[in-house]
Amino acid sequence: MATIYDVARVSGVSPKTVSRVINRDGAVKKSTKEAVEKAIAELGYVPSTAARAMRSNKSGLVGLITGAISLSPSRADVSGLPDLFIVQGIQKAMEASGKTLLIADTGGQTDRVPQLIRTFEEHRVEGIIYVADHHRKVSLPPVSKSTKLVLANCYDDVGTPAVIPNDYRGQFDLVTSLIAKGHRRISYLSLSVHREATKHRSQGYRDALDRAGVAFDPTLLIPADVDASDSEAEVQLLWDAIDRVLSLPEPPSVICFGNDRMAMRAYGILRSRGISLPDDLSVAGYDNHKLITQTLYPTLTSAELPYAAIGIRATDLLLGMINGTTDAPAAPIQVSGPIAPGKSVKELPTPITKLSSIRRTTK
Amino acid sequence: MATIYDVARVSGVSPKTVSRVINRDGAVKKSTKEAVEKAIAELGYVPSTAARAMRSNKSGLVGLITGAISLSPSRADVSGLPDLFIVQGIQKAMEASGKTLLIADTGGQTDRVPQLIRTFEEHRVEGIIYVADHHRKVSLPPVSKSTKLVLANCYDDVGTPAVIPNDYRGQFDLVTSLIAKGHRRISYLSLSVHREATKHRSQGYRDALDRAGVAFDPTLLIPADVDASDSEAEVQLLWDAIDRVLSLPEPPSVICFGNDRMAMRAYGILRSRGISLPDDLSVAGYDNHKLITQTLYPTLTSAELPYAAIGIRATDLLLGMINGTTDAPAAPIQVSGPIAPGKSVKELPTPITKLSSIRRTTK
DNA sequence: CATAGCTATGACATCGGTGTCATGACATCG
DNA sequence: CGATGTCATGACACCGATGTCATAGCTATG
Structure with missing residues (x-):
């Protein structure tokens, strides 16, 4: 690979002048500049970031730690990769900054994180973003204090800057949109209670009902997800939960599921019970995992988990911290997403008076 | 950040001796070694790869170009990310080599590739792997000849080393497995004919029929996929194709689809026509996109596109070329995957004699 | 006991850029 | 016409690691 000295020799100037041409730094005579550029083109010269980094003590690198790419085998078997969209958002936001992204993968083993750091x-990265596969609390090993750290889709208890989804708001908005479509008996078959998201979403569900004047019925809210990735157990639990709510004296007109994958399973289960979607029953998911929501027939209504936005916010935050233009936020930044409407939710006839009263309360 | 000079000063030795301790290079007295290690721990010293790279002229970096992470918006809307598993395979294989992976994303715009290169x-990468989103022919800008290049999931016409899936073999094995289950009327609703995969898979389909002594019926083979990512048109085309084959005087007992997503759509379409899977009709996909094949109810039989294996093979090839231990292969390396059986294919009763004759021909 | 050979260590140069400072050639101004 | 300023350029040192070579202090060998 050609060096700046090669270019200098070929164009008959000093390396420093070549450097000036490359960086448009200082005054260079037009003829000199052209000669240098010709030599650069001839030799296919590309400056070495390693040498630059050493001189300037700035690597121009940002590190990203994720499990989204090489997942643990058990997870890869069944799960989608929605958290990958965070990485996508980070890539996009990083692009504009001119920095290069180093992506490292935990391979599902969190004990590899110190090694990756x-x-x-x-490589003297200027900052690190740690991305979690789902909204949760984490505990990372310390990094050198000259290296900035931002958490995405997770947070810790030592106040590391973090960007997380607004799970409360997502479920609140979803349920509010169902109410606006005339639904009153709204069941929620949630994720495992051990998930960070579940408590926030459950509260959003209750508050949305509350705001619309619909009484909360605890028999309609059932965690229907297991933590273990045991596909058989998942189906059984879901089947049973669906059975329970549909057997109620006053069954729901719509069921919200903890994520799109549960809803996808429910499509098969409900149809095998002879229930037609959305005529007999409406269904909603969570995540807006588009492969699922848009490919299912009928398309699935879902609350969008704003993964890309989380990635972008996290990147902007980190870059701001690197530049010194942004201070670390005191509390995690919450990002919310829209409701993605599908054809899985039926509009129910509702008295005009009720509708208008809902509109009023929603304001 | 502390340097090797800081460590040398604190431990009272020369930088070179510190270097020796770090690299276990040459003889160092035990007491000296301990003093140096103590200083390293105290200062939190981490050697700089930039300085090393400059001295050794080896960066220890490998570049990866992909569109799998930040997809073009249109694609991200509807598609899964199966090609991401190639990246996963590459990560895994690279890990063992001690090299660091630089991942860059085209963001769906191939015109950004020269910039990424x-x-x-x-960064003086030692090699580059280019990953395509689906099996196809590509044309990349030239890279400096000291940089090795390997194509994954694609190939070009200038003989760049490449690793591609064996589409012929996949479809051949799938159809053969259907025949072994007693199916004779086998329909194939393929991907667009413009896809590289389609011609190979169609041939595999025909050869498998041929081998089993089943006559090829052109009315059973229909391309049912559009190139544009127009969801509405996709559904219509698929609906119509299904309608055509089911209206035949002698309808198929099983339909193979060009990919799992088409099969997933078909589940909804077939059920809305009152067809029960797999009792009335069997279905098979392609890709073994596990989110789909294992979450669908019933689970979907599919030919596995060996994405992870492609990534691993591509990495091994590249690393071999970097070390100089492997020569560039003359023709693309073909990788094949297994058939992933699901519950979407029903076993049909077949005369023993026929079955045994199939077994004979399959050997 | 002299010398070759080994052990443990350090001085110095080098990798490829760039910041600092110096310098020669002109132009401008009083 | 000499002093001053500007422009264009180069010499040199430095960033952090490591390969090469030198060397002081030992030990084994004839």
Whole structure:
């Protein structure tokens, strides 16, 4: 690979002048500049970031730690990769900054994180973003204090800057939109109670009912998800939960599921019970995992988990911290997403008076 | 960030001796070694890869170009991310080599590739892997000849080393497995004929029929996929194709689809026509996109596109070329995957004699 | 006991850029 | 016409690691 000295020799100037041409730094005579550019083109010269980094003590690198790419085998078997959209958002936001992204993957083993951080520090990254696969609390090993750290889709208890989804708001908005379509008996078959998201979403569900003057019925709210990735158990639990709410004296007109994958399973289960969607029953998911929501027939209504936005916010935050233009926020930044409407929710006839009263309360 | 000079000063030795301790290079007295290690721990010293790279002229970096992470918006809307598993395979294989992976994303715009290659060359990557989103022919800008290049899931006409899926074999094995289950009327609603995969898979389909002594019926083979990502048109085309084959005087007992997503759509379409899976009709997909095949109810039989294996093979090939231990292969390396059986294919009763004759021909 | 050979260590140069400072050639101004 | 300023350019040092070579202090060998 050609060096700046090669270019200098070929164009008959000093390396420093070549450097000036490359960086448009200082005054260079037009003829000199052209000669240098010709030599650069001839030699296919590309400046070495390693040498630059050493001189300037700035690597121009940002590290990203994720499990989204090489997942643990058990997860890869069944799950989608929605958290990958966070990585996508980060890529997009990073692009504009001119920095290069180093992506490292935990391979599902969190104990590899210190090793990855070490590698990043060897490369003198200016900052690190840690992406979690779902909204949760984490605990990371310390990084050198000259390296900025931002958490995406997770938070810790030592006040590391973090960007997380607004689960409360998502479920609140989803249920509010169902109410606006005339639904009153709204069941929620949630994720496992051990998920960080579940408590916030459940509260959003209750508050949305509350605001519309609909009484909360605890028999309609059932966690129907297991933590273990045991596909058989998942189906059984879901089947049973659906059975329970549909057997109620006053069954729901719509069921919200903890995520789109549960809803996808429910499509098969409900149809095998002879229930037609959305005529007999409406269904809503969560995540707006588009492969699912848009490919299912009928398309699935879902609350969008704003993964890309989380990635972008996290990147902007990190870049701001690197530049020194942004201070670390005191509390996690919450990002909310829209409701993605599908054809899985039927509009129910509702007295005009009720509708207008809902509109009023929604304002 | 502390340097090797800081460590040398604190431990009272020369930088070179510190270097020796770090690299276990040459003889160092035990007491000296301990003093140096103590200083390293105290200062939190981490060697700089930039400085190392400059001295050794080896960056330890490998570049990866993909569209799998930040997809073009239109694609992200509807598609899964199966090609991401190639990236996963590459990560896994690269890990063991001690090299660091630089991942760059085209963001769906292939015209950004030269820019990405340029960035990689600035970082003096030792090799580059280019990953395509589906099996196809590509044409990449030239890279400096000291940089090795390997194509994954694609190939070109200038003989760049490439690793591609064996589409012929996949469809052949799938159809053969259907025949073994007693099916004789086998329909194939393929991807668009413009896809590289389609011609190979169609041939595999025909050869498998041929081998089993089943006559090829052109009315059973219909391309049912559009190139544009127009969801509405996709559904219509699929609906119509299904309608055509089911209206035949002698309808198929099983339909193979061009990919799992088409099969997923078909589940909804077939059920809305009152057809029960797999009792009335069997269905098979392609890709073994596990989110689909294992979450659908009933689970979907599919030919596995060996994405992870492609990634691993591509990585091994590249690393071999970097080390100089492997020569560039003359023709693309073809990788095949297994058939992933699901519950969407029903076993049909077949005369013993016929079954045994099939077994004979399959050997 | 002299010398070759080994052990443990350091001085110095080098990798490829760039910041600092110096310098020669002109132009401008009083 | 000499002093001053500007423009264009180059010499040199430095960033952090490491390969090469040198060397002081030992030990084994004839």
